Amino acid sequence: MFKRVLAVSVFFTLAFGILAVSVLRTAGVNYVFSKTTTPSPAPEEVRTEIPYFIPYAGKVAPDSPLWPLKALRDKVWLAVTTNPTKKAEIMLLLADKRIALAQELMGEGNSELAVTTLTKAEKYLEQAVDQEKIARGKGVDTVSLLTKLSLATLKHRQMTEEILAGAPEDAKPVIVTTMDLTKKLYTDTKSSLSSLGRPIPENPFSN
DSSP states (O other), rough: OOOHHHHHHHHHHHHHHHHHHHHHHHSOOOOOOOBBOOOOOOOOOOSSSOOOOOOOSSOOOOSSSSHHHHHHHHHHHHTTOHHHHHHHHHHHHHHHHHHHHHHHHTTOOHHHHHHHHHHHHHHHHHHHHHHHHHHHTTTTTOOHHHHHHHHHHHHHHHHHHHHTSSBGGGHHOOOOOOHHHHHHHHHHHHHHHHTTTTOOOOSSSSO
C-alpha cells in the first residue's frame, strides 16, 4: 500500500513538473526582429559611476534547455516567500540577473530572447518596488532597501541604454518602452526617499 501511494505521489509530482515547464515555455511574450542593426548614438555618458553591483547571472541562460527549470525554481522561491521585504530582495536579485543575461544575449546577436529577458527583468524590478511599498506600509524600516532599489533603477537604465545601442532597429521601440518603466521606477523611489527625508541617489542622466 505504501509503495503504491509513493508511486502515485512521484507520478503526480513529475506530471506537475512537466506541466509547469510547458506553461513557462509558452507563457512568455515572444518577439521576432530582423537581424540587421543600424548604428545608434553611443549610450549616454554618465557623470558619475553608479555605485551598484550586478551579481553574476549564472551559467544557465534563457536559451538553455535547463532554463524552464530554473525559472520554475524562481517562481517556487517567490511563492513560498511571504515576507514582503524578503520578496522584494529576491525580486531585485532576479531582475539584476536577468538584465545581465539580456545584455549577454544581445551581444551574442539573439535580439528576440534578449528583449524578452530584458522586459522580464524590469517587471521583476517593478514588483520589487511594489513589495517595498507593502513592507513600508506595515511599518517596516525599508530605507536601506529603498536606496538600493533606487540605485538599481539607475544601473538598469544604464545597461538598457547599452542594450539599445546594439539592438536591431525594429527591437528599439520595445526597449525604449521598457526603459521608460525604469525611469518611472527611479522617480517613484526618489519620491519615497524624499518623503522620508533620506538622501536620494544622484541621477547621472540628463533626463
